[in-house]
Amino acid sequence: MDAVKRYFRSPAAVIGLILLLLVIAMAVSAGFLYPRDPLALAGRPLIWPFSNPRFLLGTDNSGRDIAAQIFYGARISLLIGGVATAIAILIGILVGAFAGYYGGWVDNVLMRITEAFQTLPNFVLLLVLVAVFGSTLTTVTIAVGVVSWPAPARLTRAEFLSLRNREFVQAGKTLGMKDVQLILGEILPNALPPVIVYASVVMAVAILLESALAFLRLSDPNVASWGNLIGLGRDVLRVQWYVSAIPGIAILVTVLAVSLVGQGLNDALNPRLKGR
Amino acid sequence: MSETVLSLDGLTVRLPGGADRPHALSDVSLSIASNEILCVVGESGSGKSMMANAIMRLLPNEVSIERGRTMFDGRDLCAAEPAEMRDVRGAGIAMIFQEPMTALNPLRTIGDQIGEMFSIHTKLSKTEIAARVQALLEDVRIPDPSAAAKAYPHELSGGQRQRAMIAMALALDPKLLIADEPTTALDVTTQAQILKLIRDLQQRKKTAVLFITHDFGVVAEIADRVVVMQHGAIAEQGAADKVLNDPQHAYTKQLIAAVPPLKAPLPRLLSGKHILTIDGVSKTYRTGGFLGRGARVTEAVKNVSLHLPRGATLGIVGESGSGKSTLARCIVRLIDPDTGSILLNGKDWAKLSRDDVRRETRHIQMVFQDPFASLNPRRKAAELVAQGPIVHGTDRAEAIAEARKLFELVGLDPSAGDRFPHEFSGGQRQRIGLARALALKPDVLVADEPVSALDVSVQAQVLKLLAGLRQQLGLSIIFITHDLRVAAQICDLVAVMKDGAVVEQGLTAEVFGNPQHPYTQALLAAIPGGDFTCKRDAAALAGE
Numbered sequence: 001m002d003a004v005k006r007y008f009r010s011p012a013a014v015i016g017l018i019l020l021l022l023v024i025a026m027a028v029s030a031g032f033l034y035p036r037d038p039l040a041l042a043g044r045p046l047i048w049p050f051s052n053p054r055f056l057l058g059t060d061n062s063g064r065d066i067a068a069q070i071f072y073g074a075r076i077s078l079l080i081g082g083v084a085t086a087i088a089i090l091i092g093i094l095v096g097a098f099a100g101y102y103g104g105w106v107d108n109v110l111m112r113i114t115e116a117f118q119t120l121p122n123f124v125l126l127l128v129l130v131a132v133f134g135s136t137l138t139t140v141t142i143a144v145g146v147v148s149w150p151a152p153a154r155l156t157r158a159e160f161l162s163l164r165n166r167e168f169v170q171a172g173k174t175l176g177m178k179d180v181q182l183i184l185g186e187i188l189p190n191a192l193p194p195v196i197v198y199a200s201v202v203m204a205v206a207i208l209l210e211s212a213l214a215f216l217r218l219s220d221p222n223v224a225s226w227g228n229l230i231g232l233g234r235d236v237l238r239v240q241w242y243v244s245a246i247p248g249i250a251i252l253v254t255v256l257a258v259s260l261v262g263q264g265l266n267d268a269l270n271p272r273l274k275g276r
Numbered sequence: 277m278s279e280t281v282l283s284l285d286g287l288t289v290r291l292p293g294g295a296d297r298p299h300a301l302s303d304v305s306l307s308i309a310s311n312e313i314l315c316v317v318g319e320s321g322s323g324k325s326m327m328a329n330a331i332m333r334l335l336p337n338e339v340s341i342e343r344g345r346t347m348f349d350g351r352d353l354c355a356a357e358p359a360e361m362r363d364v365r366g367a368g369i370a371m372i373f374q375e376p377m378t379a380l381n382p383l384r385t386i387g388d389q390i391g392e393m394f395s396i397h398t399k400l401s402k403t404e405i406a407a408r409v410q411a412l413l414e415d416v417r418i419p420d421p422s423a424a425a426k427a428y429p430h431e432l433s434g435g436q437r438q439r440a441m442i443a444m445a446l447a448l449d450p451k452l453l454i455a456d457e458p459t460t461a462l463d464v465t466t467q468a469q470i471l472k473l474i475r476d477l478q479q480r481k482k483t484a485v486l487f488i489t490h491d492f493g494v495v496a497e498i499a500d501r502v503v504v505m506q507h508g509a510i511a512e513q514g515a516a517d518k519v520l521n522d523p524q525h526a527y528t529k530q531l532i533a534a535v536p537p538l539k540a541p542l543p544r545l546l547s548g549k550h551i552l553t554i555d556g557v558s559k560t561y562r563t564g565g566f567l568g569r570g571a572r573v574t575e576a577v578k579n580v581s582l583h584l585p586r587g588a589t590l591g592i593v594g595e596s597g598s599g600k601s602t603l604a605r606c607i608v609r610l611i612d613p614d615t616g617s618i619l620l621n622g623k624d625w626a627k628l629s630r631d632d633v634r635r636e637t638r639h640i641q642m643v644f645q646d647p648f649a650s651l652n653p654r655r656k657a658a659e660l661v662a663q664g665p666i667v668h669g670t671d672r673a674e675a676i677a678e679a680r681k682l683f684e685l686v687g688l689d690p691s692a693g694d695r696f697p698h699e700f701s702g703g704q705r706q707r708i709g710l711a712r713a714l715a716l717k718p719d720v721l722v723a724d725e726p727v728s729a730l731d732v733s734v735q736a737q738v739l740k741l742l743a744g745l746r747q748q749l750g751l752s753i754i755f756i757t758h759d760l761r762v763a764a765q766i767c768d769l770v771a772v773m774k775d776g777a778v779v780e781q782g783l784t785a786e787v788f789g790n791p792q793h794p795y796t797q798a799l800l801a802a803i804p805g806g807d808f809t810c811k812r813d814a815a816a817l818a819g820e
Contacts, residue, residue: 190653
């Protein structure tokens with residue numbers, strides 16, 4: 001409970017949380033505020049924002065309501081961010097925990113695989129995966145998760161390396177615990193805080209990766225996503241720049257919110273590191 | 277009368293809100309004259325290190341000097357500008373620390389780091405500096421000074437590093453030397469040498485020394501005058517003889533009484549049956565090398581054979597690197613010994629498979645050294661104690677109920693089971709560790725330095741508890757320690773280890789009363805304040 005108190009003492013962390021809650025509120029209220037399909041034609045194309053009360057944020061080049069797309073896009077971004085992060089962290093913890101706990105050849109094999117993933121620029125790898133497996137929402141999400149796990153794996157491994165020789169782990173061994181019990185029950189809870197904090201970075205990157213894919217028109221075109229909107233706006237960027245700018249701001253705000261929350265969590269979970 | 281070098285006048289240091297007390301130091305007044313050693317002694321948290329840092333103005337940001345003066349060289353250091361302080365530090369007041377490895381820069385040679393003192397504070401040329409460094413290293417009697425100047429910190433032993441630190445501190449002939457627990461991290465024989473060195477240098481250079489320690493043995497060895505601190509305030513101060521032999525304050529009396537006597541108590545009747553027999557156990561480490569060539573071989577444990585009679589306590593004593601902890605870990609199979617057998621209840625414990633060790637581990641349990649690192653910070657105390665039985669198949673609720681009973685046994689409040697380890701003091705945590713080991717109802721308890729991280733008064737309580745439990749539960753204990761005074765108090769038998777081998781073993785009273793091996797003799801002679809405790813114990817005996 002101390003951690004919660006410490007979290008709310010930091011203004012940046014509170015602002016981040018408010019922004020993140022706003023984005024979540026957008027995602028939740030999308031269906032209620034815009035009951036129609038956000039990808040359906042709604043009016044004249046390229047209406048400037050604030051010029052028509054029916055389309056508060058204007059319309060894009062095919063006459064679809066930008067506001068509706070932004071609200072529905074929040075769902076997609078949060079979904080991809082959340083699920084891809086969960087996949088990346090899960091793989092990362094598994095690989096890192098085994099490598100760090102057992103060391104020796106297990107560590108060698110797992111770390112060489114991790115390095116292979118890390119040497120490839122992850123966006124290139126993402127392009128390959130999407131090119132091979134197609135660009136539906138599911139494959140994009142899984143692909144983003146699969147390219148993001150090496151960093152959390154290294155972080156988990158480092159934590160395990162330092163924790164596995166601690167006396168409380170040895171004490172667990174002398175009590176007769178099995179390796180699985182030691183890894184899950186003793187070491188992992190102590191290794192988790194930095195990994196959780198790092199998850200916010202993974203989530204921010206995941207949202208950006210999906211947007212970048214969509215900008216190249218390689219993401220799922222059948223859903224309203226911010227990246228898709230930016231990609232569409234590319235054609236009219238010099239005159240109707242707002243088509244790309246509005247979803248750009250939405251991405252900026254979301255990534256900022258996630259980062260601020262992550263930083264706040266870091267300070268709250270590791271209070272001794274603050275002020276260094 | 278010699279002149280006063282440093283005087284503290286009502287020095288009060290405020291701690292940030294949320295600390296266990298409002299002031300780290302309250303109203304501390306004392307003075308040090310030239311050519312004297314003033315020992316500041318107190319338990320952990322008494323504010324003794326905070327005092328040294330306050331004098332040097334090296335306090336953490338959130339801690340500040342509230343009032344009082346620190347007069348040195350005719351000026352008040354509490355009011356000095358940062359630039360002035362930089363001139364004072366090193367040149368006027370020098371400091372040596374507890375752990376020389378962390379106080380030295382690992383990437384630069386010893387000679388380079390000592391020479392830095394001159395290049396910062398003087399205008400000497402490079403060759404002059406090199407000559408001065410050489411002279412200093414000879415002064416602190418480092419073996420082979422010219423090689424030591426070129427060595428990196430990790431290439432020297434702990435004692436040699438501390439000598440290098442002293443050379444650095446004395447480089448500019450400071451008026452005052454502050455030594456913050458300079459010998460705590462060292463072995464007894466090294467400690468004795470360093471104490472003698474500090475005394476010699478101090479007498480030759482007429483330096484004033486502020487010596488911070490927690491050990492009354494060290495105080496008896498080195499102090500001219502003593503200041504006893506408790507909770508950030510001075511409890512008692514006076515000449516060393518007077519404070520040691522005729523303490524006035526109750527806290528001083530308590531601290532002196534807690535210093536364990538070196539004499540072994542009357543031997544107890546030992547059982548003829550051996551519960552644990554260690555025969556020819558060896559463990560060798562090989563590091564580096566390629567295909568067996570050029571590897572560094574360390575023989576951590578060499579052909580050790582020991583017996584533990586049922587219900588007895590066997591002490592394994594030795595300095596750091598003697599292999600005693602490796603032996604302990606071999607006995608509980610945290611490390612697999614290379615050769616030899618460990619017979620426990622007739623089974624060869626050294627040859628059991630991993631799965632069998634897991635099953636049989638309830639017969640032999642271990643208590644660890646560091647009460648902070650040996651408890652999982654994310655589990656509640658009762659859960660920690662109940663873990664063992666749960667692993668071995670006891671129902672969870674039942675195990676927790678048992679754990680609460682064990683809390684009572686080790687002298688903790690049973691309702692404290694819902695608290696996390698960080699909410700307990702060091703001594704209480706060690707009791708939790710003990711309860712955890714006892715929860716499996718072991719026959720043999722292996723205790724690896726269980727009291728060396730604790731203050732003397734707490735140490736005495738934990739030892740008393742251990743002795744009581746031994747009687748009550750019929751435990752057989754292997755007790756590993758570097759502190760011969762602690763071993764004398766609790767062990768029926770002792771084995772002295774040096775470089776991985778046992779050099780002498782036997783009944784405690786015999787080994788300590790009439791040591792045969794030169795190494796045992798050297799260990800016993802090196803214990804600081806040996807004469808003082810002997811005198812005290814003789815006085816106590818006469819008083820009875």
